Amino acid sequence: MTLPEWAVPLPDAPQMRATDRWAIDDLGIPSLDLMERAGEGLARVVAETVPDGPVVVLCGPGNNGGDGFVAARLLHDDGREVTVMAVVEADAYTGDALANLHRLPVPVRPFDPAGLDGAAIAIDALLGTGVRGAPRPPADAVIAALNAADVPVVAADVPSGVDASTGEVAGDAVSAVATATFAAGKPGLWVHPGKGFTGRVEVIDIGIPPGAPVDPAAGLVDDTLIVRLPRRGVASTKFTSGHVLVAGGSRGMTGAACLAAEAAARAGAGYVTALVPAALEDIFEIKLTEVMTRGLADADGAHTPAGVDAVREAVGQHGGALVLGPGLGRSDGALAFARDVAATADAPLLIDADGLNAHAGILTSLATRSAPTILTPHAGELARLLGTSSDDVGGRRLHHVREAARLANAIVVLKGDDTIVAAPDGTAVVNPIAAPMLATAGTGDVLAGTIGALLASGIDPLAAAAAGVRLHALAGRLAGAERGADAVVASDVIAALGRARDLAAG
Numbered sequence: 001m002t003l004p005e006w007a008v009p010l011p012d013a014p015q016m017r018a019t020d021r022w023a024i025d026d027l028g029i030p031s032l033d034l035m036e037r038a039g040e041g042l043a044r045v046v047a048e049t050v051p052d053g054p055v056v057v058l059c060g061p062g063n064n065g066g067d068g069f070v071a072a073r074l075l076h077d078d079g080r081e082v083t084v085m086a087v088v089e090a091d092a093y094t095g096d097a098l099a100n101l102h103r104l105p106v107p108v109r110p111f112d113p114a115g116l117d118g119a120a121i122a123i124d125a126l127l128g129t130g131v132r133g134a135p136r137p138p139a140d141a142v143i144a145a146l147n148a149a150d151v152p153v154v155a156a157d158v159p160s161g162v163d164a165s166t167g168e169v170a171g172d173a174v175s176a177v178a179t180a181t182f183a184a185g186k187p188g189l190w191v192h193p194g195k196g197f198t199g200r201v202e203v204i205d206i207g208i209p210p211g212a213p214v215d216p217a218a219g220l221v222d223d224t225l226i227v228r229l230p231r232r233g234v235a236s237t238k239f240t241s242g243h244v245l246v247a248g249g250s251r252g253m254t255g256a257a258c259l260a261a262e263a264a265a266r267a268g269a270g271y272v273t274a275l276v277p278a279a280l281e282d283i284f285e286i287k288l289t290e291v292m293t294r295g296l297a298d299a300d301g302a303h304t305p306a307g308v309d310a311v312r313e314a315v316g317q318h319g320g321a322l323v324l325g326p327g328l329g330r331s332d333g334a335l336a337f338a339r340d341v342a343a344t345a346d347a348p349l350l351i352d353a354d355g356l357n358a359h360a361g362i363l364t365s366l367a368t369r370s371a372p373t374i375l376t377p378h379a380g381e382l383a384r385l386l387g388t389s390s391d392d393v394g395g396r397r398l399h400h401v402r403e404a405a406r407l408a409n410a411i412v413v414l415k416g417d418d419t420i421v422a423a424p425d426g427t428a429v430v431n432p433i434a435a436p437m438l439a440t441a442g443t444g445d446v447l448a449g450t451i452g453a454l455l456a457s458g459i460d461p462l463a464a465a466a467a468g469v470r471l472h473a474l475a476g477r478l479a480g481a482e483r484g485a486d487a488v489v490a491s492d493v494i495a496a497l498g499r500a501r502d503l504a505a506g
């Protein structure tokens with residue numbers, strides 16, 4: 001498993017520990033220097049967040065607490081009033097944390113919730129990457145007290161209670177306004193529910209050079225990937241730009257298929273064909289201008305297995321990528337159509353919406369497809385695919401998206417404001433840009449068409465999915481700036497796709 005070079009690595013907790021050990025043992029960097037720089041960064045983030053007033057530093061039993069001691073000393077040196085409270089006796093400390101406890105210019109007090117009264121800001125240096133499982137007493141009570149107090153919190157490395165490797169939150173977790181994370185981001189800071197606790201994330205350089213012998217499986221998507229996307233050139237034709245087929249639509253849901261088709265065109269496809277129920281073809285002909293349409297044998301305005309041969313024929317004629325599902329509906333015929341198309345169409349395939357519901361509980365049936373497969377579920381759809389609840393998916397997003405990718409032998413895009421794209425080998429990339437304006441009908445269809453166009457351009461499916469997710473979020477933000485964040489509709493996002501791409505590509 002190797003993270004693509006366009007992704008920013010997010011080491012998990014064991015990889016972060018190995019990185020620290022490598023820096024200390026192999027490069028000879030003193031561990032106290034690392035802790036000093038971590039504490040410096042932490043103190044800086046505190047000063048940037050709340051520049052004046054008393055600071056309360058809550059320190060746990062390990063090196064995360066040691067970072068807190070360093071920040072306490074530096075903030076005190078800067079003239080801040082600092083109170084340090086520890087959750088364990090001072091004689092429980094060892095190593096670098098103990099060394100920094102000895103350098104504190106103020107006494108360490110036992111934790112007392114009243115100590116938070118009057119604080120302008122607090123530092124959560126309770127638990128970091130060394131934690132196992134849900135916070136145990138007394139740390140759990142300290143986390144609860146901190147959340148109950150009306151004091152902004154800056155977290156050291158990771159909000160205590162958030163699993164740095166996964167973003168899972170087994171008990172209570174500190175709700176921070178900012179997180180100063182050391183050496184590199186961690187997956188759990190970017191994946192919900194953990195992401196909901198971090199506030200602003202700042203990565204602090206603690207002086208560990210690149211080259212650690214670790215191989216993170218998770219990463220962040222940034223604009224590097226967009227810069228690398230193929231562009232139309234002087235020799236391009238509509239054929240070299242890629243062909244997207246959209247199979248979907250049903251009575252009452254023609255819009256979804258249109259949005260996916262139009263998004264594919266705006267995301268760079270050279271030509272797009274909508275494969276729609278024959279009874280509705282005239283409607284599609286009127287609604288779509290650049291997109292070609294083809295009517296398939298239908299039942300009462302919905303797809304049926306009788307149309308599958310025509311899909312295969314269209315794939316054989318034009319090649320390209322197939323987007324299956326937008327507006328498909330849930331009639332028995334349409335669901336059977338989706339299963340048959342997925343099982344027999346020999347083209348790169350993206351499945352969305354009711355195309356996913358057609359595969360509820362039978363995810364492994366997709367694993368034997370010969371061409372690449374991308375699935376784009378939200379939490380509810382992924383839960384149905386895996387036969388579990390949306391709450392279970394919501395609590396363990398990284399785990400479940402990886403599991404689905406492995407079972408389906410597909411790229412799986414778990415949508416949200418922390419959209420995760422996972423590959424069958426466990427590689428997972430997260431899009432860090434939230435775009436709340438995308439919370440409106442039809443934006444999922446736009447994402448499906450966008451990824452479809454990138455898939456048709458011939459880039460690898462993980463890159464196509466990740467780039468589509470990023471472009472979609474960037475376009476959502478642009479549309480929000482143009483239309484007003486709460487007024488964005490899906491077609492605004494389509495209209496902004498091209499500019500989003502140009503801006504991100506620089």
Ligand SMILES: NC(=O)C1=CN([C@@H]2O[C@H](COP(=O)(O)OP(=O)(O)OC[C@H]3O[C@@H](n4cnc5c(N)ncnc54)[C@H](O)[C@@H]3O)[C@@H](O)[C@H]2O)[C@@H](O)CC1
Nearest residue numbers: 020034035061062063064128129130131132134135136157
């Ligand atoms: N040299 C290094 O390794 C560096 C480490 N740094 C800091 O050190 C942290 C990691 O330090 P540690 O490995 O000491 O680990 P932590 O400080 O994260 O916590 C480990 C301590 O918490 C206790 N603990 C474990 N699980 C618990 C649970 N569920 N509930 C309550 N207590 C629990 C353990 O008994 C142990 O005492 C990083 O997050 C970072 O803040 C930084 O100082 C930079 C350099």
Ligand SMILES: [K+]
Nearest residue numbers: 124127158160
């Ligand atoms: K912490």
